[in-house]
Amino acid sequence: MVNDSSDGTPWRDRFAKRLGVEIQATRKQRDMSAVKLSEVTAAIGVPLHRVAITRIEKGEQDVTAVELVALAVALDTDWAQWLSRATDGLEVAGTRSDRAVLRMLIDEVNEQLDTQRHNLFQAEQGPQQLNIPDRYRERLLEDAQRYRDLIKSLEVTRDRYEEDLKKLDSGDA
Known part of the structure; x- marks a missing residue:
């Protein structure tokens, strides 16, 4: 494992958790339930089950680039800012x-x-x-x-x- 934290957590797990926190914070800021967000992403052509959304928000499930963009569109926000904040200070070798x-x-x-x-x-x-x-x-x-x-x-x-x-x-x- 490369560049794990002092507690042994791999960087990719820390990234997934941080990204999930960003997505969840935006969803809550928009006062939208995971069910409603699931409906909106499905309406724009990228169906994400409410359970998948919850798992993504907890950092338990990876999110594809298409899903990330769909979530951002559904939440009317900038997905690049999520990535920027999720990687801020995150050490990745190379x-x-x-x-x-x-x-x-x-x-x-x-x-x-x-x-x-x-x-x-x-x-x-x-x-x-x-x-x-x-x-x-x-x-x-x-x-x-x-x-x-x-x-x-x-x-x-x-x-x-x-x-x-x-x-x-x-x-x-």
């Missing part, structure tokens, strides 16, 4: 861990880019849309330049992470 870290970093940089692009938009549009004193107008224009510089820096960082990920995927790393 380059898979490196890939997971790079994907997480890329996601974080993309979130920061979205925020900074929004800030830039506001800084650029503020002086045009608002009747404000010149000193504030100048400050917003200065802020806009700082946002542009930060965006460039974040894009370089993201591109570097994406290149590293491509190298891992092609086996060049």
